[in-house]
Amino acid sequence: MKKVGILLVLLALVLAGSVPALAAGKLRVATDATFPPFEFVDEKGREVVGFDIDIIKEIGRRLGMTVEIINTAWDGLLPGLKTGKFDVVIAGMTITDERAQAVDFSDPYFATGQVILVRPDTTDIKEPADLKGKVVAVQIGTTGHFAAQKIQGLKRIDTYDTYPAAFLALKMRKADAVIADELVAKEEQRANPGQVRVVGRPFTVEYYGIAVNKGRTDLLRQINRALALMKADGTYDAIYEKWFGAE
Ligand code: ARG
Numbered sequence: 001m002k003k004v005g006i007l008l009v010l011l012a013l014v015l016a017g018s019v020p021a022l023a024a025g026k027l028r029v030a031t032d033a034t035f036p037p038f039e040f041v042d043e044k045g046r047e048v049v050g051f052d053i054d055i056i057k058e059i060g061r062r063l064g065m066t067v068e069i070i071n072t073a074w075d076g077l078l079p080g081l082k083t084g085k086f087d088v089v090i091a092g093m094t095i096t097d098e099r100a101q102a103v104d105f106s107d108p109y110f111a112t113g114q115v116i117l118v119r120p121d122t123t124d125i126k127e128p129a130d131l132k133g134k135v136v137a138v139q140i141g142t143t144g145h146f147a148a149q150k151i152q153g154l155k156r157i158d159t160y161d162t163y164p165a166a167f168l169a170l171k172m173r174k175a176d177a178v179i180a181d182e183l184v185a186k187e188e189q190r191a192n193p194g195q196v197r198v199v200g201r202p203f204t205v206e207y208y209g210i211a212v213n214k215g216r217t218d219l220l221r222q223i224n225r226a227l228a229l230m231k232a233d234g235t236y237d238a239i240y241e242k243w244f245g246a247e
Helices: 002-018 051-062 074-082 097-102 143-149 163-171 182-191 217-232 235-244
Strands: 026-031 039-041 066-071 103-105 110-112 114-118 135-139 156-160 177-181 197-199 206-208 211-213
Touching: 026 051, 026 074, 039 051, 051 066, 051 217, 051 235, 074 097, 074 103, 074 211, 097 103, 114 143, 114 163, 114 182, 135 143, 135 163, 143 156, 143 177, 156 163, 163 177, 163 182, 177 182, 182 197, 211 217, 217 235
Parallel strands: 026 066, 135 156, 135 177
Antiparallel strands: 103 211, 110 206, 114 177, 114 197
């Protein structure tokens, strides 16, 4: 009997040990909810919703964890991850070499690229080279910002804390164009008929990834496994359909 008891205690310890540290049950997810349709505050419910939110909630469900969404400024996302304020960041965040030096990214979960957004009356901007002499608005520290920095001869790059602020500058004629992620630019066009227009095709190739702090290999592995299963069993497609089905 004694031996069995000891064995049971040992078994319990082994099981407990094998449950990763994150099994506290809560996944703290940070995002910058100014990026519809990936993450935004729903006007009615005052709730953070979007494609990314559905993806991470489903991942959390599969990991047996409750997902807590923390809505915070873009420039606080990776620093907060590094200092352990959050467990993951999902924010339409492009996997870049530079960011990958600071944090680890999941397998890509979305492919996209940068596009140019103008006012409908603008006829002389069709591709990045046409932005010569123009004022371009972007969200600071984004791949749209980095893409703008690579274009020769811009008059100016105006940086804003959020994309909605950059879009507003365009509508108010403070900027000639915005460079932004394709589906966010298209959503802005859809929501503001006759006020802004996406021109041309994406001119960069980018992939969104879910970021975790370096060293959280267990969490990362679990996220990747959940993502792969979601892609295989149609859950990913259903979420995609919900947000982009009308495309
Ligand atoms: N994909 C771009 C980047 O990684 C823009 C992301 C902006 N996301 C947001 N939630 N504001 O730089």
